[in-house]
Amino acid sequence: MSRRLTPGRLLAWTVLVVFLAVTILPFYWMVRTAITPAADLYTDSTGLVPQHPTMINFWRVLGFVDDETARAAGGSGAKINFWRYTVNSLIYSGLIAVVQTFCCAMAGYAFARLRFPGRDLLFGVMIAALMVPPIFTLLPNFALVKNLGLINTFAGMVAPSLLMTPFAVFFLRQFFLSVPREVEEAAVIDGAGRWGIFWRVIVPMSRGPLITIALTTSVWAWKDYLWPLLVGRGEENRVLTVALGVFLQQSPNTRPDWTGLMAGSTLSVLPVLLLLIFLGKRLVQSLNFTGIK
Amino acid sequence: MRNSVAVTAPLAPDPPGGPPVAGPRRRHRDDRRVAWLFLLPVLAGFAVFYLYPTIRGVWYSFTDYSLLNTPSYVGGDNYAKLVTDEQFWKSLRLTAWYVLLNIGSQTLLALVIAALMHRLTRSVVLRATLLLPWLVPNVTVALLWMWMLDSNLGFVNHLLTAAGLDSQGFFTSPGQALPTIALVNTWAYTGYTALLLYAGMLQIPQHLYESAALDGAGELRMFRRITLPLLRPILALVLVVSLIGSFQIFDTVAVSDRFVPVGAARVIYFYIYQQAFSYFHMGYAAAVAMVLVLILGVLTAVQMWLLRASRSDLS
Numbered sequence: 263m264s265r266r267l268t269p270g271r272l273l274a275w276t277v278l279v280v281f282l283a284v285t286i287l288p289f290y291w292m293v294r295t296a297i298t299p300a301a302d303l304y305t306d307s308t309g310l311v312p313q314h315p316t317m318i319n320f321w322r323v324l325g326f327v328d329d330e331t332a333r334a335a336g337g338s339g340a341k342i343n344f345w346r347y348t349v350n351s352l353i354y355s356g357l358i359a360v361v362q363t364f365c366c367a368m369a370g371y372a373f374a375r376l377r378f379p380g381r382d383l384l385f386g387v388m389i390a391a392l393m394v395p396p397i398f399t400l401l402p403n404f405a406l407v408k409n410l411g412l413i414n415t416f417a418g419m420v421a422p423s424l425l426m427t428p429f430a431v432f433f434l435r436q437f438f439l440s441v442p443r444e445v446e447e448a449a450v451i452d453g454a455g456r457w458g459i460f461w462r463v464i465v466p467m468s469r470g471p472l473i474t475i476a477l478t479t480s481v482w483a484w485k486d487y488l489w490p491l492l493v494g495r496g497e498e499n500r501v502l503t504v505a506l507g508v509f510l511q512q513s514p515n516t517r518p519d520w521t522g523l524m525a526g527s528t529l530s531v532l533p534v535l536l537l538l539i540f541l542g543k544r545l546v547q548s549l550n551f552t553g554i555k
Numbered sequence: 556m557r558n559s560v561a562v563t564a565p566l567a568p569d570p571p572g573g574p575p576v577a578g579p580r581r582r583h584r585d586d587r588r589v590a591w592l593f594l595l596p597v598l599a600g601f602a603v604f605y606l607y608p609t610i611r612g613v614w615y616s617f618t619d620y621s622l623l624n625t626p627s628y629v630g631g632d633n634y635a636k637l638v639t640d641e642q643f644w645k646s647l648r649l650t651a652w653y654v655l656l657n658i659g660s661q662t663l664l665a666l667v668i669a670a671l672m673h674r675l676t677r678s679v680v681l682r683a684t685l686l687l688p689w690l691v692p693n694v695t696v697a698l699l700w701m702w703m704l705d706s707n708l709g710f711v712n713h714l715l716t717a718a719g720l721d722s723q724g725f726f727t728s729p730g731q732a733l734p735t736i737a738l739v740n741t742w743a744y745t746g747y748t749a750l751l752l753y754a755g756m757l758q759i760p761q762h763l764y765e766s767a768a769l770d771g772a773g774e775l776r777m778f779r780r781i782t783l784p785l786l787r788p789i790l791a792l793v794l795v796v797s798l799i800g801s802f803q804i805f806d807t808v809a810v811s812d813r814f815v816p817v818g819a820a821r822v823i824y825f826y827i828y829q830q831a832f833s834y835f836h837m838g839y840a841a842a843v844a845m846v847l848v849l850i851l852g853v854l855t856a857v858q859m860w861l862l863r864a865s866r867s868d869l870s
Contacts, residue, residue: 270774271675278671278681281664285685285746288699291710295702307708369597376586376593384594391605393855395803397827398844401837402611403604405622425600456589485692487806492832503694507810510698515813520702527695534690542683549686549750 289531295524296320300336303521319525323509336521343497344526347505352533354416354490354501355483358423363476365425367468370434371460375446385435391428396488404492414496422489430475437471438464474548477541484534502530615841622835633842643843645818646826649733653822654801656737662794664741665748670778672749673756682753685746693743693806700739701726701811726811732819736807748797755789756782788864795858799851823847 295303296319298312306313322332325343372378373385403422412418441464449459465472487503494500500508506526513519538545591598616633618626637643672681688696703710704725712722725735759782767777783790805824808815812825821829823843831840 274671274675274774278668278675281668282681282684284742285688287710288703288742289687291703292699303708308713365596365600368593372586372590372593376590378587378590381590384598387606388601391601391609393848393852394605394609395844395847395851397803397805397824398612398841398848399605399608401615401827401831401841401844402608404831405611405837406603406608408622422600422604425604426597428601428605431597456586456593460593481690485690487692487694487809488828491809503692503806506692506694506698510810511813520705520708523698524702527698530695531691535687538683538687538690542686543679546679546682546686546750549747549754 292524292527292531295521296528298521300519300521303336319521320528323522323525323529336519341497342505342509342522342526344502344505344529346497347500347502348529350499351484351502351530354420354486355480358420358483359476359480361424362426362430362479363472366427366430366475367434367465367472368460369426369431371438371464373431373435374438374441376456388428388431392432400489400492407493413493414499416494416499419490419494419499419501423483427479430479433475434468434471437468441467470544474544477537477545478548481534481537502526506530612841612844615838616845618838620837622837626838629838633839636839637842637846642818642821643826646821646823647846649820650802650804650822650824653733653737653804653820654798656734657740657801657804658794658797660738661741661745661748661797662790664745665752666790668745668749669752669756670782672753673782674774682750685749687746688743689747691743693740694810696739696743697807697810700735700742701814704735726814727816729816729819732811732815733822736804736811736815736820740801740804740807744797744800748793751793752786752790755786755793758789759785788861791861792858795854795861799854799858802847802851802854 294310294312297315297317298306299314299316299318302312302314318327318331318335321327322335322337323342324345325341326345327335329337329341373381399422407413407418407421410418412421445463445467446459449463454462485503486501487507490499490501490504491507494504495508506523509523509526510518513523615626617628617630619629619632620626668685672678704712704723706712706722706724706727709725711725716722723731725731763781763785764777767781772780803824804822805828808820808822808825809828811820824847827840827843827847830836830843
């Protein structure tokens with residue numbers, strides 16, 4: 263990489279900066295709209311900065327102001343409580359990430375290191391399940407959850423992804439295969455049982471991949487839409503993605519409540535942005551193997 | 556290899572005067588009981604939410620089932636209906652068109668971005684920024700762009716009219732809805748794809764570029780002669796993985812459905828969803844889903860084949 267600024271390099275940088283601008287612009291416009299008073303939307307929708315910036319749209323979608331004030335600020339009068347939905351989303355993705363990573367680490371370790379009859383067959387069947395598109399299992403899963411009476415419950419929402427995904431098992435098994443056996447042999451001679459080895463030797467050694475898979479899982483759960491839409495539509499358990507969809511449905515077709523919608527959207531971006539700021543480096547560097555191998 | 560060494564090693568220092576004690580080594584071989592405990596949660600989850608529903612799904616496709624009755628066997632009726640269902644074929648055509656637009660533009664742009672980054676910078680901040688759209692829920696992505704592309708107040712139409720052009724309907728236009736959704740998803744996934752390709756490019760030995768530069772090769776020539784051929788296995792893999800994802804487009808379509816002219820963006824995933832949950836034709840929906848399973852099965856087979864090919868290529 264030469265550091266001289268030739269016309270070619272200048273052009274290349276310009277193209278890269280344009281891509282970056284296109285990436286960021288919609289997010290900027292989201293925040294810009296979220297802090298614009300709803301009444302100004304028709305008169306003040308072109309400038310880069312709103313003329314009368316306000317936080318009222320956030321307060322009203324979070325349910326912090328009374329109905330009267332919310333309607334005056336552009337709300338449709340429908341009850342919206344994004345504070346609750348944000349908390350639901352955080353619990354939903356946090357719980358799934360932690361429990362799933364833990365269970366899949368145990369199974370990944372068993373598949374990588376323990377000897378038992380039928381191991382390779384079982385693992386093969388699990389990998390084959392990666393080929394089945396989610397919509398295919400979603401139909402019977404919905405029927406199952408419905409028959410169990412778990413529609414509109416938190417249990418029904420988390421059930422299918424709480425314990426495992428074939429991908430996480432696969433990913434962690436591949437990693438555990440690369441852990442040198444000598445490390446375990448030493449612990450075995452010290453008299454540690456399988457659980458002791460796993461918990462005191464393998465888990466601390468594998469902090470990196472475990473965090474990677476937990477992060478990836480939490481992002482997937484944060485983005486989840488279809489399953490929570492079917493099973494968690496009710497106000498109590500609604501997550502942010504479902505809430506945004508419902509919010510759009512409720513606002514009038516001809517005149518959607520864009521300032522409120524953008525305030526809600528900002529809430530769905532904020533945790534991801536924080537994740538990127540604090541763990542961006544790990545996330546970016548983990549991409550080359552989670553994505554492909 | 557490492558395996559056999561570990562097995563034979565403890566035999567060497569046999570204590571004189573006694574047979575080797577069957578201590579830790581015996582335990583090592585007898586993992587059966589503890590293995591099931593390690594596997595229990597995952598096996599439970601797999602059996603109930605993956606294996607069982609996969610079998611049920613195949614069964615549904617041969618039944619008449621509305622979620623309220625018990626499924627009744629109808630043989631191949633659902634499949635026979637499929638063949639003459641004009642909406643089904645239209646959904647397949649729309650999906651193909653969508654995938655073509657989305658994957659075509661996304662792969663091309665990602666390749667350009669990855670190549671530029673590879674030759675210009677190793678900045679983590681830049682990479683993290685490019686990843687942002689991928690981290691955001693697709694529902695949010697849809698809303699952001701529905702607002703950006705709003706026919707009255709949208710930012711893009713402001714730009715178009717300012718440039719003296721006509722404002723466009725985008726999501727609300729019958730001809731533009733599907734391409735709009737395809738390009739919105741291109742926006743959401745290009746950064747992610749670019750980072751995968753970029754990671755692949757980092758594996759290419761740097762000295763190839765240095766000696767090419769000494770020979771007086773320009774950047775474009777290096778891209779065509781070094782980057783592209785050596786990236787090929789990874790590029791193929793990324794392409795297939797994105798294809799599989801692209802066939803399953805749903806969120807953007809579902810969220811924007813209210814503004815899109817009826818049926819203009821009814822891709823196969825959305826068609827299955829509607830059949831199952833708007834009309835309660837679970838059996839028929841399962842049959843349509845079987846078609847998707849077949850399409851994706853072929854793609855996955857290609858992916859596995861490429862994975863094996865690329866592994867032997869690189870190592």
